[in-house]
Amino acid sequence: MRYVKTGATxxxxxxxxxxxxxxxxTAFIALIVCVASLCAxxxxxxxxKEAEVRESGRLLAVLLDSGRVVIGQNQDLINDPEKGNKGxxxxxxxxQTMALFKTRTGQDxxxxxxAAIPDMAKPLLARLLEESKKTVASYQIxxxxxxxxxxxxxxxxxxxETGSRFQAWSGVYLKQTAPEHLLRNPKNKxxxxxxxxxxxxxxxxxxxxxxxxxxxxVDEGKTVHVVFPLFYGKACMSCHGSxxxxxxxxxxxxxxxxxxxxxxxxxxxxxxx
Ligand code: HEC
Numbered sequence: 665m666r667y668v669k670t671g672a673t674x675x676x677x678x679x680x681x682x683x684x685x686x687x688x689x690t691a692f693i694a695l696i697v698c699v700a701s702l703c704a705x706x707x708x709x710x711x712x713k714e715a716e717v718r719e720s721g722r723l724l725a726v727l728l729d730s731g732r733v734v735i736g737q738n739q740d741l742i743n744d745p746e747k748g749n750k751g752x753x754x755x756x757x758x759x760q761t762m763a764l765f766k767t768r769t770g771q772d773x774x775x776x777x778x779a780a781i782p783d784m785a786k787p788l789l790a791r792l793l794e795e796s797k798k799t800v801a802s803y804q805i806x807x808x809x810x811x812x813x814x815x816x817x818x819x820x821x822x823x824x825e826t827g828s829r830f831q832a833w834s835g836v837y838l839k840q841t842a843p844e845h846l847l848r849n850p851k852n853k854x855x856x857x858x859x860x861x862x863x864x865x866x867x868x869x870x871x872x873x874x875x876x877x878x879x880x881x882v883d884e885g886k887t888v889h890v891v892f893p894l895f896y897g898k899a900c901m902s903c904h905g906s907x908x909x910x911x912x913x914x915x916x917x918x919x920x921x922x923x924x925x926x927x928x929x930x931x932x933x934x935x936x937x
Pocket of ligand 1: 736818819820821824840841842846847848849850852894895896897899900901902903904912913914916927928929
C-alpha cells in the first residue's frame with residue numbers, strides 16, 4: 665500500500681506536466697512511459713524484498729540441516745553404550761553447528777549484527793539456534809546413559825523436533841518431509857507444493873552440491889515457499905539403504921535407497937512483510 669500511494673502522487677505530477685504541451689497521442693505515450701518508470705522502482709523494491717525473504721528461508725534451512733549433519737557426525741559418540749558422560753552438551757553442539765554454518769554460508773552466527781544477511785533473518789536464525797540447543801538439551805539424560813545403544817537422537821528426530829519448536833515460537837512453517845514412497849513418519853507427509861518441488865529436485869539435473877534451494881511466491885503473493893534438498897549420502901545408508909525391508913537400528917524397515925537420491929526436503933514458508 666505504501667508503494668502504491670507514492671506511485672500515484674508521482675503519476676499525477678507527470679500527467680499535469682505533460683498535458684499543456686502535448687497532443688493526446690503523445691500524452692498517452694508519455695503517460696505509458698511515466699507509469700513504466702514509476703512501476704520499475706516499485707517492482708524492483710518488491711523483487712528485492714522477495715529476494716530477502718527467499719534468502720532468509722534458505723539460511724534457515726541450511727542452519728537446520730547443519731544441526732542435522734552435526735548430530736550425524738556425532739552419532740557413534742551419542743550411541744556409544746560403553747561411555748557414560750559423552751560431553752556432547754548443547755554448547756558443544758552449537759559450536760560445531762555454527763562452524764559448519766560458517767563454512768557453508770560464510771556467515772558467523774556469533775556476530776549476527778554485522779553479518780551480511782537480510783535483517784529479517786537475524787532474529788530467526790538466532791532463535792533457531794536456541795531451539796536446536798533445546799532439542800539437544802532435552803536428550804542429555806538419555807545420551808549420557810551407559811549400556812543403551814540407541815538413544816532416539818538422530819538427524820531426523822532432531823530436525824522434526826527443532827522444526828516444530830521453532831514454528832511454535834515464530835509461526836514460521838519449518839519442517840522436513842520426504843517423497844511418499846520414502847516417507848517414514850506420517851506427520852511429515854508432504855503437501856501439494858512440496859510434492860511438486862521434490863519432483864524438480866529429484867531430477868538428476870538439479871545440482872547436488874552448493875546448498876541450492878528452490879523458492880516460489882505463493883498464497884497470492886503473501887508467502888514465500890523455500891525448499892531445500894536433503895540428498896542421501898553414505899551416512900544415511902545404514903538406515904535408508906539396503907537390504908530393502910530389513911529393519912535399521914531405529915526399528916524402521918530400510919527403503920533400499922541409493923546414494924545421491926533425494927531423501928527429502930526441508931520446507932520453509934515465510935510471510936512476505
Ligand atoms: C539412524 C538411522 C537414520 C539415519 C542414519 C538417517 N535417517 Fe533419516 N530417518 C530415520 C528415521 C527413524 C526417520 C523417521 C523419524 C521420525 O519418526 O520422525 C527418518 C526420517 C527422515 C526424513 C523425514 C521424512 C520422513 O520420512 O519422516 C528425511 C528427509 C530423512 N530421514 C533423510 C535422511 C537423510 C538425508 C539422511 C542422511 C543424511 C538420513 N535420513 C539418515 C532414520 C535415519
